[in-house]
Amino acid sequence: MKFSHVGSSGLVVSRLAYGNWLTRGPSRNAETDQECVRAALDLGITTFDTADLYADGAAEESLGRALRGMRREGVEVLTKVFGPTGPGRNDMGLSRKHIRESIDGSLRRLGMEYVDVYQAHRYDPSTPLAETMEAFADVVHSGKAHYIGVSEWTAGQIRRGHALARELRIPLVSNQPQYSALWRVPEAEVMPVCEELGIGQFVWSPLAQGVLTGKYLPGRSRPEGSRAADANDGSEVLTPWLKDDVLERVQRLRPVADGLGLTLAQLALAWVLRHPGVSSAVLGASRPEQLADNVKALEARLDDGVVAAVEEALGPVANRDPAATESSSPTDPEWRLS
Template sequence: MDFRHLGRSGLTVSRIAYGNWLTRSSSESEETEHACVRAALDAGITTFDTADVYAGGRAEESLGRALKGERREGLEILTKVFAPVGPGRNDMGLSRKHVRESIDHSLRRLGMDHVDVYQAHRFDLSTPLEETMEALADVVHSGKAHYIGVSEWTADQIRSGHALARELKVPLVSNQPQYSALWRVPEAEVIPACEELGVGQIVWSPLAQGVLTGKYLPGGAWPEGSRATDSNDGSAELASWLNDDVLSRVQRLRPIAADGGLTVAQLSLAWVLQNPNVSAAVLGASRPEQITDNVKAAGVELDDEVMARIDAVLGPVAHRDPAATVAMSPRSAGWRLA
């Protein structure tokens, strides 16, 4: 496993992080979850990403149990706050009330006294940014988190939040955007702003919800048990990718991957990790062997020719519009988790 500093902070994270978003929101058993966590640890992964809203809080609980007995100082634990976690008007968002209550609930579920990075899951349009940043600063100053981060904030929002964080003397060190060879939205504005500010990316969906594994074939039925066939496991996230043009292009990655002795998934992960502002890529898994196989992408260096070949294949269908990073109210029915 390779490691990298998270932005310009002193915190190092594993280049592949383990995340329990969609896979742990489905009917997967806790036994499988623990086997995946064990595979991640055996592969050298030390960075684990979750959120209060995943599986209604059960994801944090399961992760905490799976990591029980591990040396806490050897792990980097990240969780998030923003999404509705209850029926009340204040059970959501980034108000002082919700942030301060949510960190306590997350720590209880994880069975830990602190997390390493506490992340604002989205930008809250309904709460003053000053209130949010002061509440996150309180979390750090109380010792319940070492650093703060954000997820899917625009470049302007990151700049504003970072300026306030500096005033409050708390380290805003990370952003968690969707990023893959098919979703290049952060490249135009978010990544340049973060490079300037010293904020690192911990990216989600580096395999485009599994499309960049090559398992979905054009014109064919979806593999049994795959995310595309599970209405409870985020299949709606795949809709924009499951067309013959995209899937045919992904199949054209096979000879490129084979030339480097890689699978399509490993090639796709290595592509993401070539970006110097990407500190880590978050991977989920429904089987331990997926972790074991995919971590082999860490440390792979793709030369300029290979990067150009990938871009020639996927570039015409990649999403790049910065406007796709949008702020949403925590009360919005359609906001996406990451």
């Protein structure tokens, strides 16, 4: 395993993080959950990402059970707050009430006294940013989190949040955007601002929901047992990528990967990790052996020619629109009242 500082902070994380978003939901059994976490630990992965929203809290519970007995100081645990955790109007968003209640719920489910990074899962236009950051300051100053982070915030939102964090003397150290060779949205605005401010990236979906593994072929049915074939495992998030023009472009990467002795998945991970702003790439797994294969990407070195070849293959179908970041969060300040 290789390790990296998160931005300009002193926090060190593994270059690959294990995430339990969809792959540890109700469609996976408890035994597989435990096996994947043990495999991650055996491979040297020390960073684990989750959220209170995932599987209605069951993901945090599962991760907590899997890490029980580990030396707490030897792992880095990230969780998030924003999405609905109950039926009430205050069971969502980034209000002081929801943040203070949600951190206690997350720690209870994880069975831990603190998390290493507590992240705002999305931006909340219905709550004053000062209220949100003051609530995060309370979380840090009470010892329930060491650092704070954000996910899918725009460059302007990150800049304003970082300024308030500095005033409140709390470390906003990370951003968690979607980022892959097919989803290059953060490159134009978000990543440059984060680099300026010393904020590192925990990127999610570096394999574009598995599309960059090459297992989905143009004109073919979805492979049995794959996420795209499982209506209970988030198959809807794959829909934008399961177009023949996209899948055909992904297949053009095969000779590039073969020339490096890599799988398509390893090539896609190496492409993401080459970016200097990326502290860690968050991976899910439904089988332990997937993690063992993915870790090999850490040894790959992509020269300018390889990067250009990836650009040529995927350029016409890659999304680079900065506006896609803002569209992932609610924009109406009254969204919780509707």
